[in-house]
Amino acid sequence: MKKLALHWQILIGMAAGILFALLMTNFSWGNDLISDWIKPFGNIFINLLKLIAVPLILASLIKGISDLKDISKLSKMGLRTIVTYILTTIVAVSIGLAVVNVFQPGKSITQDTQKELVKNYSTDAELTRQSAQEQKERGPLQALEDLVPDNIFGAASKNSNMLQVIFFAIFFGIGMILIPEKQAKPIKDFFDGLNEVILKMIDLIMLGAPYGVFALLAALVVEAPSADLFVALLYYAACVVGGLLLMIIFYMMIVWIFTKKSPQYFLKGISPAQLLAFSTSSSAATLPVTMERVEEHLGVNRQVSSFVLPIGATINMDGTSLYQAVAAVFIAQAFGMDLDFATQLGIISTATLASIGSAAVPGAGMVMLVIVLGQAGIPEAGLALIFAVDRPLDMVRTTVNVTGDASVSMLVAKSQNKLSGPQVKNWDDEYKNRELENRNEK
Numbered sequence: 001m002k003k004l005a006l007h008w009q010i011l012i013g014m015a016a017g018i019l020f021a022l023l024m025t026n027f028s029w030g031n032d033l034i035s036d037w038i039k040p041f042g043n044i045f046i047n048l049l050k051l052i053a054v055p056l057i058l059a060s061l062i063k064g065i066s067d068l069k070d071i072s073k074l075s076k077m078g079l080r081t082i083v084t085y086i087l088t089t090i091v092a093v094s095i096g097l098a099v100v101n102v103f104q105p106g107k108s109i110t111q112d113t114q115k116e117l118v119k120n121y122s123t124d125a126e127l128t129r130q131s132a133q134e135q136k137e138r139g140p141l142q143a144l145e146d147l148v149p150d151n152i153f154g155a156a157s158k159n160s161n162m163l164q165v166i167f168f169a170i171f172f173g174i175g176m177i178l179i180p181e182k183q184a185k186p187i188k189d190f191f192d193g194l195n196e197v198i199l200k201m202i203d204l205i206m207l208g209a210p211y212g213v214f215a216l217l218a219a220l221v222v223e224a225p226s227a228d229l230f231v232a233l234l235y236y237a238a239c240v241v242g243g244l245l246l247m248i249i250f251y252m253m254i255v256w257i258f259t260k261k262s263p264q265y266f267l268k269g270i271s272p273a274q275l276l277a278f279s280t281s282s283s284a285a286t287l288p289v290t291m292e293r294v295e296e297h298l299g300v301n302r303q304v305s306s307f308v309l310p311i312g313a314t315i316n317m318d319g320t321s322l323y324q325a326v327a328a329v330f331i332a333q334a335f336g337m338d339l340d341f342a343t344q345l346g347i348i349s350t351a352t353l354a355s356i357g358s359a360a361v362p363g364a365g366m367v368m369l370v371i372v373l374g375q376a377g378i379p380e381a382g383l384a385l386i387f388a389v390d391r392p393l394d395m396v397r398t399t400v401n402v403t404g405d406a407s408v409s410m411l412v413a414k415s416q417n418k419l420s421g422p423q424v425k426n427w428d429d430e431y432k433n434r435e436l437e438n439r440n441e442k
């Protein structure tokens with residue numbers, strides 16, 4: 001029998017997780033059963049993905065950059081990547097602003113609902129505000145200073161230091177390009193091998209993906225807040241999701257126009273990474289799978305993907321920036337404020353910067369939203385209004401973040417003539433070929 005494609009397996013896992021949790025909520029012991037005996041498996045699955053993020057970035061980025069063999073190629077690719085990332089983010093914020101201004105979801109919130117939401121979520125909102133305050137107190141060049149680690153082992157010991165690891169890997173790769181090829185070869189072979197091992201580990205972890213997402217979604221269902229509040233926020237959530245869907249259509253169009261790859265091809269290739277982003281709410285945890293899908297199923301050369309994707313996972317968050325724009329204007333509308341054109345233009349720049357600064361982990365976009373609110377003079381207490389629906393929206397915006405990175409990697413690859421067809425590896429053939437090669441060498 002033909003094996004079910006991975007995205008179907010994951011989808012079935014998700015649906016089964018939700019149904020199982022809904023069933024369990026009928027029993028008094030159901031919630032505990034899920035929290036104590038099911039949720040840990042979801043956490044293990046996320047941990048496994050995070051576990052390989054740092055070695056993956058190190059191995060693939062160092063290998064990718066040293067393969068370039070030329071610093072000018074690197075700077076050209078770097079510039080294209082950053083410019084494309086910023087442009088897609090600006091498009092995302094603009095789509096968000098257009099949707100929220102046309103549909104005005106904040107105007108439909110009644111005073112009573114507003115009070116109830118603020119009361120229920122004020123403690124959560126306070127915590128978010130505090131972490132945002134810490135971010136704000138940092139000087140203007142702090143982000144640049146944070147980019148350069150003083151100890152690579154220290155940097156590599158924390159997944160939140162991803163940008164520092166990227167910095168080290170790029171620096172190391174440049175060093176390798178600049179020394180004679182013969183001396184660089186053993187190091188390159190080492191990272192080549194390491195890279196293959198890690199990709200194989202991702203394959204193995206993905207075997208557990210349907211079960212991992214089952215556990216994650218089951219836990220999410222039993223932890224969800226009350227349904228009444230959800231309804232009040234449905235219109236707002238619909239605007240965010242609508243904007244995010246438009247963004248996905250935008251990616252499919254630009255990929256189609258610039259690379260001539262059809263939307264079906266693109267979606268089929270990237271969908272397992274999208275589903276994983278949806279289940280984990282973390283672009284960082286999804287990164288290993290995004291890289292594998294983009295290389296093996298969308299034909300992006302590893303030199304490009306290993307550079308564009310880790311950077312994208314940390315700085316390119318189109319879904320997050322779109323959400324921040326909608327949320328900021330929604331809160332303003334709910335408080336009866338009218339934002340003028342200049343303030344909305346200001347939101348474009350702060351949401352772009354805030355999404356660059358958001359960490360690729362669950363809930364980060366909401367923390368950085370405080371900065372957008374502060375800049376636009378919107379009351380931060382409004383955070384409490386949107387807390388109840390943040391998690392489901394986080395799932396959708398993370399999916400868009402990952403899709404954005406993948407599409408930009410295709411555009412950059414195309415512009416460098418490094419885009420081909422799918423390169424799915426049949427590992428049995430691969431091993432046979434390698435054995436033959438070894439024998440021939442002997």
Ligand code: ASP
Pocket residue numbers: 281282283284317319320358359360361362363364365366394397398401
């Ligand atoms: N969870 C998102 C991500 O990892 C960030 C956010 O909260 O918007 O991409």
